[in-house]
Amino acid sequence: MKRAVTISVNGVSHATGVEPRTLLVHFLREHLNLTGTHVGCDTSNCGACTVWLDGMAVKSCTVLAVQADGSEVTTIEGVSANGELHPMQRAFHETHGLQCGYCTPGMVMAAIKLLEANPDPSDAEIRRGLEGNLCRCTGYENIVAAVRAAASGVTV
Ligand code: FES
Ligand code: FES
The missing domain is CATH 3.10.20.30 (Beta-grasp domain)
Incomplete structure (x- = not known):
């Protein structure tokens, strides 16, 4: 029913x-x-x-x-607007924060909220904030770099 x-x-x-x-x-x-x-x-x-x-x-x-x-x-x-990638999506693209891309939507959704709560996180805080999201490809280095880039606004 x-x-x-x-x-x-x-x-x-x-x-x-x-x-x-x-x-x-x-x-x-x-x-x-x-x-x-x-x-x-x-x-x-x-x-x-x-x-x-x-x-x-x-x-x-x-x-x-x-x-x-x-x-x-x-x-x-729903995070992109008018065909424009969200700055976090651009950061993942520009810093090669993905390989197969399977984890990427979840990473981006979690990372945007991470920066809302903490706009200037340390690398350790980024890793802790994304610890509920697993990636089997990247080794996480470039994912952390992507979040750092988005936080510093270099891709915005
Ligand atoms: S599919 Fe939901 S946590 Fe893996
Ligand atoms: S890029 Fe393949 S699982 Fe993260």
Whole structure:
């Protein structure tokens, strides 16, 4: 039996029915076709599924779609404006903060919130702030460099 939900995603309201067991990440990917939010583990370890729920970075594989009823969700598709990359996306691009790119949407979503909370983080604070997001490719050095670049505004 489906439950009625109304969830705003990237500024667009979606009133629909979902099965109570539907995870937010599956709602985004399969119901709304917003496939920029990735599934890396489904067990809340990797952070590839990170989105913003009412302004907070959350792992969308740990949230049921029915729990997001009445909430505002922002996905990686919602952080760019008018076809322009977000400064954090540009920083990842310019400092080579990605290889396969699988972790990147979640990293970017988490990193933007990290800088909102701490606009001038040390490298150690960047690493600690992103410890819930795993990358199997980069060794993290250029991810830290990307966040540092975004913080200093060199790519803005
Ligand atoms: S898919 Fe959500 S934390 Fe890995
Ligand atoms: S760039 Fe491949 S997992 Fe991070």
